[in-house]
Amino acid sequence: MTIPSGFNAIVGQQHAIRLLKTFIRKGTLPHALLFTGDDGVGKKTTATAFAMACNCLTLEAAIRHHPRLDAIEACGKCIPCRKIAGNHHPDVIHVNPLSSIIKISQIRTLLQTLTLKPNEAHRRVVILSEAQAMNAQASNALLKVLEEPPDRTLLVLTARRSADLLATVVSRCRQIRFFPLSTADVRRLLARADGIEPEFVETAAALCGGSFTRAQQLADSRWLSRRDWIIRAMDDRMTDEGTSPVRAWLALSEILAKKKDLVEESLEIITMWLRDLLVVRHDPQRIVNQDRLDMLSATAKHVSPVQLLKQIDAVDRAKTALRSNTNARLTLDAMVLRMAGPNIR
Ligand SMILES: [Zn+2]
Structure with missing residues (x-):
């Protein structure tokens, strides 16, 4: 070639x-x-x-x-x-x-x-x-x-x-x-690149913000498995009717804190997911995680927009705190406790 x-x-x-x-x-x-x-x-x-x-x-x-x-x-x-x-x-x-x-x-x-x-x-x-x-x-x-x-x-x-x-x-x-490149342009470039699985092209093109380099990183299957793991974990906690949601949220914080170099990326994934949950009920076309539309529509029924906005705010605060080199575990614990919100018991 x-x-x-x-x-x-x-x-x-x-x-x-x-x-x-x-x-x-x-x-x-x-x-x-x-x-x-x-x-x-x-x-x-x-x-x-x-x-x-x-x-x-x-x-x-x-x-x-x-x-x-x-x-x-x-x-x-x-x-x-x-x-x-x-x-x-x-x-x-x-x-x-x-x-x-x-x-x-x-x-x-x-x-x-x-x-x-x-x-x-x-x-x-x-x-x-x-x-x-x-x-x-x-x-x-x-x-x-x-x-x-x-x-x-x-x-x-x-x-x-x-x-x-x-x-x-x-x-x-x-x-x-x-x-920034259009989504269609990134899609074309990814289709031309080596080693990109076709099933990841759409998601990476939608999430990359017009940067082909970023799209290549996103199309890396490790990033996608991390996203899938995080959104599954979030979903379990947001739809959980069980008895110990706080314990479950704290367990999530513990796992996130273990991969220090990936914390920022993980928080980006969480923000994107929460934002999609807000948008999906009004305009499903505009969600970023298009490949997870069904899951988003189902979860959105369990959580109010007010709660989602509070959760997004909690993640933003954690991002700011982490930039000033605070203890990652403490910051993430505080974040998930805020996210657990009215379910705290
Ligand atoms: Zn020449």
């Missing part, structure tokens, strides 16, 4: 692609671009497609005949295209955070490289990902390149939001916004 590359492989982001193609067609390439948008929406893939289009020999020849915008695409076959797609072109330089930080030493190495002429590229492209990971020192060092861009060199920075970067860096870049 050929791995799709180039602009045609990018799903969604028509606005960004159209702009980049226009730059290439007119030959008016800014020295520095800043791609902003959530994680997992295609910023880095687009940067690579852009580097290919800037160096493709076939496209270079075609540009002289003023092609239509939709024909601005790298061929994927010439030597520069293949080297860039295979991630071994000497003049397409990637700078990525190391342990979540882009260090000043990485920027110094980059500056050193940029004092030399490109090895073979028509246009050298630097892809600096997650630019918000630069500290002030690293950002200031980068400014030098942004102020005096080297010959035949383009910089592409990616970041979640421009507000996370130094204003002096942002003002020297042409900003291009990337938007």
Whole structure:
């Protein structure tokens, strides 16, 4: 199977692609671009497609005949295209955070490289990902390149939001916004990805908030089994007519607290479930856990909207408390006692 590359492989982001193609067609390439948008929406893939289009020999020849915008695409076959797609072109330089930080030493190495002429590229492209990971020192060092861009060199920075970067860096870049992907787009990408079970595609696409990276994590069967376990546990407690609901709620807290690194994710799952229980009786189309519609409709009959709102509030409080490093077990105990609410006995 050929791995799709180039602009045609990018799903969604028509606005960004159209702009980049226009730059290439007119030959008016800014020295520095800043791609902003959530994680997992295609910023880095687009940067690579852009580097290919800037160096493709076939496209270079075609540009002289003023092609239509939709024909601005790298061929994927010439030597520069293949080297860039295979991630071994000497003049397409990637700078990525190391342990979540882009260090000043990485920027110094980059500056050193940029004092030399490109090895073979028509246009050298630097892809600096997650630019918000630069500290002030690293950002200031980068400014030098942004102020005096080297010959035949383009910089592409990616970041979640421009507000996370130094204003002096942002003002020297042409900003291009990337938007969350639609559910249909994520569904298409998941169908194309390896190792995703078809039965998980719908749920992951609905829950990912427009991020393909997030969708891939969600489609991981471990996340889904965790969700299924949590919603079953919640359901048992909310529909239980038995004699010791508090004991059952506390047992849930104990299990949740054991997996410390997953607590935040578990609370997200609980919030999503409670929200669905609120919504399902009014607008079943808008629930997130579409694959559990029957279970949601049945449980919603056992619990009042007022109680659900109180439970959502209890989970929110726990999330806030956990962010300030409180004892997880105590926080979760308090949360489940609030959630048990009027059933306490
Ligand atoms: Zn090519």
